[in-house]
Amino acid sequence: MLASSSTRPRRVAGFLAKSAPAVISVGLLLVTWELYANHSGIKPTILPAPSRVLEQAILNRGALIDNAIPTIRATLLGFACSLSAAFVFSVLVDFFQPLRRALFPVFIVSQTLPLVAIAPLVVLWFGFGLAPKILLVALVTFFPMLVALVQGYEATEAEIGQMLRAMGAGRWRVFVLARLPSALPYFFAGLRISITYAVVGAIFAEYAGAAKGLGIYMLNAKNNFRPDLVLAAVAVSAVLTLVLFGLTVLLQRIAMPWERVGREPSGKGRRG
Amino acid sequence: MSRLELRHVRKAFGGLDVLADISLSVGAGEFVSILGPSGAGKSTLFQLLTGAEHGAGEMFFDGAPLDDHGRHFAFMPQRDALMPWRRIIDNTTLGLEVQGVGRKAARARVAPLFAEFGLVGFERHFPAQLSGGMRQRAALLRTVVQERDMLLLDEPFGALDALTRAALQRWLEQMWRHHRWTALLITHDVREALYLSDRIYVLSARPARIVREIKVPLPRPRDPTAAAAPLASALEAEILDILLNPQPFKGHDDD
Numbered sequence: 001m002l003a004s005s006s007t008r009p010r011r012v013a014g015f016l017a018k019s020a021p022a023v024i025s026v027g028l029l030l031v032t033w034e035l036y037a038n039h040s041g042i043k044p045t046i047l048p049a050p051s052r053v054l055e056q057a058i059l060n061r062g063a064l065i066d067n068a069i070p071t072i073r074a075t076l077l078g079f080a081c082s083l084s085a086a087f088v089f090s091v092l093v094d095f096f097q098p099l100r101r102a103l104f105p106v107f108i109v110s111q112t113l114p115l116v117a118i119a120p121l122v123v124l125w126f127g128f129g130l131a132p133k134i135l136l137v138a139l140v141t142f143f144p145m146l147v148a149l150v151q152g153y154e155a156t157e158a159e160i161g162q163m164l165r166a167m168g169a170g171r172w173r174v175f176v177l178a179r180l181p182s183a184l185p186y187f188f189a190g191l192r193i194s195i196t197y198a199v200v201g202a203i204f205a206e207y208a209g210a211a212k213g214l215g216i217y218m219l220n221a222k223n224n225f226r227p228d229l230v231l232a233a234v235a236v237s238a239v240l241t242l243v244l245f246g247l248t249v250l251l252q253r254i255a256m257p258w259e260r261v262g263r264e265p266s267g268k269g270r271r272g
Numbered sequence: 273m274s275r276l277e278l279r280h281v282r283k284a285f286g287g288l289d290v291l292a293d294i295s296l297s298v299g300a301g302e303f304v305s306i307l308g309p310s311g312a313g314k315s316t317l318f319q320l321l322t323g324a325e326h327g328a329g330e331m332f333f334d335g336a337p338l339d340d341h342g343r344h345f346a347f348m349p350q351r352d353a354l355m356p357w358r359r360i361i362d363n364t365t366l367g368l369e370v371q372g373v374g375r376k377a378a379r380a381r382v383a384p385l386f387a388e389f390g391l392v393g394f395e396r397h398f399p400a401q402l403s404g405g406m407r408q409r410a411a412l413l414r415t416v417v418q419e420r421d422m423l424l425l426d427e428p429f430g431a432l433d434a435l436t437r438a439a440l441q442r443w444l445e446q447m448w449r450h451h452r453w454t455a456l457l458i459t460h461d462v463r464e465a466l467y468l469s470d471r472i473y474v475l476s477a478r479p480a481r482i483v484r485e486i487k488v489p490l491p492r493p494r495d496p497t498a499a500a501a502p503l504a505s506a507l508e509a510e511i512l513d514i515l516l517n518p519q520p521f522k523g524h525d526d527d
């Protein structure tokens with residue numbers, strides 16, 4: 001435990017050094033915006049300064065949290081459904097190649113549907129409840145996850161498959177022992193992208209019609225000429241996206257411990 | 273008594289003739305090498321033996337046609353094929369796990385071999401933490417612990433630096449003297465073949481056929497410094513001559 005206590009400050013320093021460019025660029029952006037909003041003469045009801053957005057966010061934190069919760073629920077539920085479906089289909093496609101040719105065109109077309117047009121229709125068909133949100137989140141995240149998984153399976157080293165077959169493993173064993181773990185890096189790459197789509201999808205669905213949620217909150221704020229509150233809600237959704245993104249990164253670190261050891265060899269390793 | 277016997281084995285991928293005519297045999301406890309240029313079709317031959325591909329001709333094991341491919345061979349692919357996500361101990365038990373041996377029993381079976389394979393202390397490491405030489409030894413351990421009738425080794429040292437390769441060749445020769453595995457080794461390294469084998473089949477370039485069978489009457493334990501001994505160097509010269517000055521074949525050659 002001595003080691004971990006001595007490496008922690010170094011790790012924290014490393015993290016700060018790594019995140020410094022991002023902090024600086026975002027900070028510069030906010031400062032420029034603040035100065036411009038204050039000195040350009042544009043009314044705060046058109047372009048509010050970041051300080052005002054923050055102030056209003058704090059003032060309206062109750063309503064923001066209240067509306068963020070349904071969005072989080074829709075995002076997570078929708079994404080979970082989409083992920084499960086993508087996994088099932090990826091396995092089917094991996095085992096029955098012809099299915100791929102049958103299904104992929106349909107899925108690709110589903111990706112070309114403009115969300116602006118589809119969202120109100122889905123709400124029209126399924127009401128203001130959770131169902132249309134889940135559907136829309138699934139619509140935008142299903143295909144990227146499916147492609148990531150299928151590509152991941154195919155990235156399995158041919159030699160590993162051949163060796164497992166020679167050991168006497170059947171197709172299912174080869175899938176579980178080799179193809180599935182080989183797909184993990186692809187899976188997590190897809191996860192990182194899709195989770196950001198999922199938030200956007202949920203907000204879009206709410207925008208098209210909902211009792212509560214960041215989407216409908218933004219719509220109402222806009223209609224009340226409160227761009228500061230629109231931006232406050234945007235900031236909340238951005239934080240939400242960042243947190244979810246961070247969670248996927250954390251999940252990957254936990255699920256793939258061999259990825260880290262490879263890069264930072266431990267004391268005993270690396271000798272011949 | 274020969275265990276493995278191939279008669280006139282041929283293989284083409286689409287229109288590409290890879291194996292033209294391969295007949296060979298491997299006796300019990302014999303170490304045999306297949307020596308040939310890169311791209312000749314050596315790995316393809318192992319694909320036929322392990323059942324990954326099907327070709328023409330006859331293959332026998334202990335006199336019976338080779339049909340149930342899984343059973344006789346422990347196969348070590350050209351690259352070490354260690355699974356990056358499994359710790360070394362779990363990589364080495366893979367074959368046993370596939371055979372249905374329980375996790376605990378499998379570990380108990382590989383554990384005593386770690387010393388012999390120079391891997392003690394690395395059981396819990398991931399493959400990425402090991403040097404190339406250690407990875408090859410781990411892959412070899414995964415192969416031999418399956419206790420199949422015969423080892424198929426596809427260029428096990430091909431990707432290593434010269435020094436590590438020499439060390440592992442010595443180590444493998446020593447291991448082989450203790451265990452007397454029946455083994456078929458693929459290599460494109462003439463000295464490696466001479467150093468390790470009882471017999472060598474020399475392959476032509478693609479489409480591969482066996483152009484010469486060479487017995488290696490060098491005494492064991494093989495002395496690495498005796499590589500320069502007259503008999504060894506005569507054999508080496510002979511093989512190099514075959515490989516570098518291929519006789520024009522009078523059969524159906526497209527190029």
Ligand SMILES: Nc1ncnc2c1ncn2[C@@H]1O[C@H](COP(=O)(O)OP(=O)(O)O)[C@@H](O)[C@H]1O
Pocket residue numbers: 285288290308309310311312313314315316317478
């Ligand atoms: N599955 C395959 N499909 C088509 N061509 C193949 C396949 N496997 C190997 N080949 C071809 O067969 C030839 C011999 O390959 P290989 O057996 O790997 O050679 P070696 O192991 O002797 O270097 C190469 O030209 C390669 O492109």
Ligand SMILES: [Mg+2]
Pocket residue numbers: 314315316350426427
């Ligand atoms: Mg090869």
